[in-house]
Amino acid sequence: MAKCDVCGAAVSMPYNCRHCGGTHCSQHRLPENHSCSGLHQWNDPKGVFDSGFDSSADNAETSSTDRILAKLPIDTGPGGPLAYFRGNVTYTILLFMWVTFLLQQVASLGLAPRGSLEMYPSAYETYRSIFVLTPQNPEYAWTWVTSIFAHGGLIHIAFNSIVIFFFGPLLARYLRDRQFWALFLGAGILAGLAQIMIQISEGGYGLLGGGVVGASGGALAILGVITVLHPQLRVYFMFFIPMPLWILTVGFAAISLLLVGGGGAGAGGIAHAAHLVGLVVGFAVGEYIKRTQNVRGPNQFQLGPGGPGGPGGGRGPF
Template identity: 25%
Template sequence: MKLLRRPFRYRYDNVVIYLIGINILVFLAQQVFRDRHVTFYLALNPVAILNGWVWQFVTYMFTHGGISHILFNMLALFIFGRHVERQMGSKEFLLFYFSTGILAGVFSFVVYLVTGSYGIFLMGASGAVFAVQLAYAVFFPDSIIYIWGILPLRAPVMVLVFTVLELIFSITGLQSGVAHLTHLAGFAFAWLYFLIRFGANPWNSLVGRR
């Protein structure tokens, strides 16, 4: 347990900007090289994973299905990720980001296998971005977020609202084509990360301050 909780030496390298840059470059490659099937090789597909393309557990996080998809993900990563990275330090943030994103992909892969959804291509940084949003709410529980620029919500309330919406969408099938379970997995693995890595229960921060 001590090894799991050994802290990194703090440094801040603004890696969020680099992550955003890589996402943009991959998205541009998807648009330019459509005939070379960039998405086919990088997005997460259950059959491809079973055939040994395990890199897709990482690369799916850098592919996106359209301009609005990448725009909202990168905007959220920019808004919340910079603060979380500054709080954690860049090395810890990268470990957090990739751990939650990869595990969200693994969880989705298992769900696809169980449900027989072999033709799905999972794309997007949303699993990791949702994890970052949870971390932001834990570190800054009194922060006010303006949804759509007009609706003020405390960061923990924002996370609660997003969680409820994702559950509703998952159960009802509304907004089909969106990986709601991957989003929820991002929240769940972020929660576990705080418990295991920091020995802290996120609930205490989310509800302990008014």
Template identity: 25%
Template sequence: MGRISETVKILLIANILFFVGSQFLGDYAVKMLALWFPENANFGIWQLVTHMFMHGGISHIFFNMFALYMFGSVLEQSIGKNRFIFLYFSAGLAAAGLQILFTYLKFNPAYQNLIDAGIDPGTIYQSLGRAVQSNQYQFFPGVSQDTVMQLTDAYVTPMVGASGAIFGVLAAFAVVYPNLPLYIMFIPIPIKAKYLIGGYFLINVYSAITGATILGPSNTAYWAHIGGAVIGFITMWYWKKNQFNRWN
């Protein structure tokens, strides 16, 4: 373990402060700072950034910050502060954007099914508003329970965490140090970064497409992970290809 780089240190402190503060503010912090679906009344444009500093629990923030420390410091020392900041936040924003896109792809067809069943928009949004407050589904005659659950889950589930930005860091690390041997805990066999991080990315792609959870909780925002990783990879690949390793 080397020294913590400047930006990584600031990000670690900011994430920890947000986490501690959110424990005191509770639901209010989630309402204001988590990233809500744009159709939800709780949505605010600032949440595209603030959600990166919110986390759902001790294990969530621990693993994200551990990965940021282990890979982020080395990466920042290689590419410089300004580029690291750009990569981190662009990956986080891309993660949010892709997750929102796929949430719309779930929400819109389900919403249209309710409209086709003769349920007016006002009634639909009233039921969704109550779901935000009570976390309960309101079912309608002539509409399948799966459709209602798909619509409601898309509307009421906020996005939190730095995972998208972290995946951008991981992907960029694999571009800069593709053959660096890494170790998984309890497995004393070195695996090259490009294979370990690439394999982790493919697991997330599989989970995003199939809905099957292999690593992490069932409500993991897999598309956010993918969006962050893709931007991190493309950005670092472009820099490495065009800047002749002159990062600063």
């Protein structure tokens, strides 16, 4: 039997808040009766709900995700083609990743000689200066960010997208949009810099070798936070092997640690050092959230019904 997040009463037919995902009794089911953490993302730019009696609606806080999407030359309001991303930092990150990946393909074709799929070394260097954080040019500060959204192939971006898609909405229950972006970008930048620092220390990456791309640092930071907050969350490794989330995460961390410690930070073309740094950042943020917020227990931790607030279901795919 579920318990109310506010009063702790046992509830046979609980109400699940569509804003924050909390579980409540009938007395505390309204957002204003349980200090709903999801209301900070509410925004009504067109005054759809303005009755004329509450002027505070015009001053409602606009999330950072909404402000970013508002700058795009496409309607992101209700009913617009990007309405699904409005107020949803997880899906906005995924959108940026896939758009960047598409731009990578366009750039690689545009820089290649006509009738060829291969770029000349000078053109490849230009490509890398846009999308890749490299040990040759770590001072290219824009690549600290572009390299997070760029990826090395379909499998690479698909794996990171799965992690962010399933665990991002869970993290959004505890962090505001700005905090979510700070974690994702901060962990991604630290992870990328750590990886190329190891490449620089080891040497041997060549004139156009080395470098790092991918959202793995940010994605694994998200995974690390959720592991600290909900270690017993059941996931399916390879989509069919059930296990608690903490076992998957610890195993992943152990492999990365062994490879980095053994001089194989880039073994198999995988940025193991970046993965490890992302997890460490996630563990640290998870501990901070655990100490400063009320983390719901296993019986109260549920995902919403899907839609713009996040995907439904109560378990991840791994």
